[in-house]
Amino acid sequence: MESISLDRSSVVEQVASALREQLFTGRLKPGATLRESTLVESLNVSRSTVREAMQLLIGEGLLVRVPNKGVLVRQLTEADVEDIFRARRVLELSGVRAVVSASRRDLMALSTSFEAYEAAVQDGGPVEIARTHMRFHAAIVGLLGSPRLTEVAVSMLAELQLAISTVDQSSDDLPEMLQAHRKIAEMIRKAKVEEAVKLLDQHISNAKAFVPASP
Known part of the structure; x- marks a missing residue:
């Protein structure tokens, strides 16, 4: 080195x-x-x-x-990736569905986390992009209003930080990824639950396909 x-x-x-x-x-x-x-x-x-x-x-x-x-x-196995994304889907989609009863504080936290991700994509390096990307998804879980579940999400997403960074850097169009997150955030903010669930579910599936894993 x-x-x-x-x-x-x-x-x-x-x-x-x-x-x-x-x-x-x-x-x-x-x-x-x-x-x-x-x-x-x-x-x-x-x-x-x-x-x-x-x-x-x-x-x-x-x-x-x-x-x-x-x-x-850290190197994730295929079983690790499968388990993490299974848990992500449960927690994050539950977070979206909880938006109708979410507190103003948790809604503001989601907006703030998206703005931080947007700023990182435009001006930040790979560390900040991966960190803010992770925090945005944790903030979606935060809509459940459960500090314990948010803590679980933060810990779980931390395991994906390197993979998320790899996906972000290998993307041909980071602005396109940002736009996908902007649309998810917008649908959540407008409490268009089914639309947000569909977009987020597709995003999670797409992200999983790009996560490198060892056998």
């Missing part, structure tokens, strides 16, 4: 941020092993700092610690 320049403030988060950039731009591939010694040298930080940064990313679902193998970039 080539040398990465860092400032010295919040060094652990700076290291984690640098690694996220490597992950979301595809320089670190799913299944790749992260070697502490290599990171210490390339980032010019202590081994303890590297370990703390990797632990942060493990908590975010981007890395995984495997016995006898060390820390690897």
